[in-house]
Amino acid sequence: MSKTQTAAMMPGAEVILKVMEAEGVDVIFGYPGGAVLPIYDALFKNNSIRHILVRHEQAAVHAAEGYARSTGKVGVVLVTSGPGATNAVTGLTDALMDSVPIVCLTGQVPSHLIGTDAFQEADTSGITRPCTKYNYLVKKSDRLQANIEEAFHVARSGRPGPVVLDLPKDIQMLDAPYVEHKSAAPAVQRYKPVTSPDKAVIKEAVKMMKQAKKPVIYGGGGLINSGPHASDALHRLVGKTGWPTTLTLMGLGALPADDRHFLGMLGMHGTYQANLTMHNCDFMLNLGARFDDRVTGRLSEFAPFSKKVHADIDPSSINKVVNVDLGIIGDVGETLEALLAEMEAQSFRPNDKAMARWWEQIEGWRSRDCLAFEQAGPVIKPQKSIQRLYEMTMDRDVYVTTEVGQHQMWAAQYFGFHKPNRWMTSGGLGTMGYGLPAAVGVQVAHPEATVIDISGEASFLMNMQELSTIAQYNLPVKIFILNNEWMGMVRQWQELVHGKRYSESYSSSLPDFVKLADTFGMKGLRASAADDLDDVIAEMLATDGPVIADIRVEKEENCFPMIPSGAAHHEMILGPEDEANKSISEEGKVLV
């Protein structure tokens, strides 16, 4: 903050909005309550920031995540003290696990009541400390502006994440200084994440790349967080090297799904070709992925023949679970540009002979056609419903959100993404109920786009109160429910691991989704047989407003291929006929 500029004095609530305007905030997702009334009062008089009223604070955070992931901007949440803050905790944890930039303002009881068990008091900074990148309890009015500015800086820089600002009510009401900045540079000194990779390390990485005979590129969510230029650079790297490329759940869209180098998603429900390529590679270039357990399978047999280079903006991600030969710390977009430049300098040429042999092997795996399924008879195969949804929306710019479970994996397998920021899913935390509120945030950010929440009936029920939000703002979200009347992934694990004892996984007492849509003034559609599917999808897409489409799918379909829990990449189960031969080990049963 420049000392020469004089500070204007105004109520804290107004300072909060001023700083947010300066940070480029155009929308806030929130829910009012006693401890944030001064901010809501200031919002009432504010014309530049739009407020979207959700129906539950968890949904406010997921909506902000949807907004952030689809725009690359910081999502902003405003909730009250006590239950408002505790309800937000699941969303904050979700954002931390998936590196989503969020600033969450929580109201707090007035400073003099903190620690007295006052009405709607909770130790918000204590509760949210482990589930945020950073948090503040703002105690001094003269630090208010600096705290908020730093919060935005911390949320969006480095590895992005959620930041909580806990704001006692008196701080919102008392006059606080506000200084208009001439420059956009934040007045922050202490938090300076490294974004430019070390030149010597890049040199070493390219040297290693030149030795590769069986390479693979393994890209993750960092490619999306870095911005669209990172996906563009990845595209150029793949073009230049001709290397096979696989993406994690969080990375889908970083390389167009129809690129011939793309092997599909890897990991537990990844493709056979992606996992076998990982298992047999002699060189792995990890770009912004974190060796998640859903990706690696059994660590002791993870890509055992390979040299590994890991590029990540978070130094603590490197060597966390997988020991690598070389770590590159930096923004993955900048890293890719540096690699491309250094490849030019070192006259990198792909090893054509080796690559031809390697691709021949990979095409052999690809020819197993691991995602094949048979739609025979009138019962809709869930895979078919996603495949048709994808095919029938190819002419549109589609944004897809999901909940968590089988439908999420089928969406990842059968829906092709061609651009970054089009795919919003809860990866790390696996939060059922994420998709519907996330779709709210995406649709608010992209009012003209087709936004589809691919859902399961059980996940949908977890945050279905947001139908009211969708109705209030007439957000034309398409809710595509794969209804199999089961918590499908739980049922699948009980079938495979727990002797078909289906304990509490049946979705009993479901609502009539068509009538449910009707009560909120939306269109409700149902597809009960395979012949209905195209008509229902077409009508859903032709409808201007929100739609709930109840897709009655095969009830006991399992999600394949699958790396059984505790197994390695080359031990995949390809389908039901393969299941009997590969039982799950005792060690595997302990894992989730």
Next chain:
Amino acid sequence: MLDTTQTERHTLSVLVDNEPGVLARVVGLFSGRGYNIESLTVSEVDTARQLSRISVVTSGTPMVIEQIKQLLDKLVPTHSVQDLTVGPAHVERELALVKIVCVGDKRVESLRVADSFRARTLDSSLNSFVFEVTGNSSKVTAFIELMNSLGDTEVARTGVCGMTRGNNIDLVG
């Protein structure tokens, strides 16, 4: 490649902003990920700039130790993380107060032991002493063990604090 089998003991020295919750952040980082804290000392060391130094002794495989250092460094209020165990030569000290209750020969012997450890007598009554002993952890532990054999004891230890030898100064960047 980092070793993932052998457990090592490391002394880390962390310079942080002295702000509310900073200790909870550091402790939470260890407890939340199942890392071990053998000793922890913290105090403000620069009042003007509101800086505190946290000295923490931890143990783990080299992979875990590396992870702990990266995670500490990642905290927003952290200015620097020094691993004294792998860095240039360093000194480590710990202070303990030991109260011993004993009479007769044992009382005389406890004074003799205290003298050989260069412990100071802070308090005495007819059947007790409070000694102050300073040194590296093994010396402090040895002193306490000897006292234990001479009578009933009560012990308070500060935990380890340390710094590098030579003219290198750990400053705020």
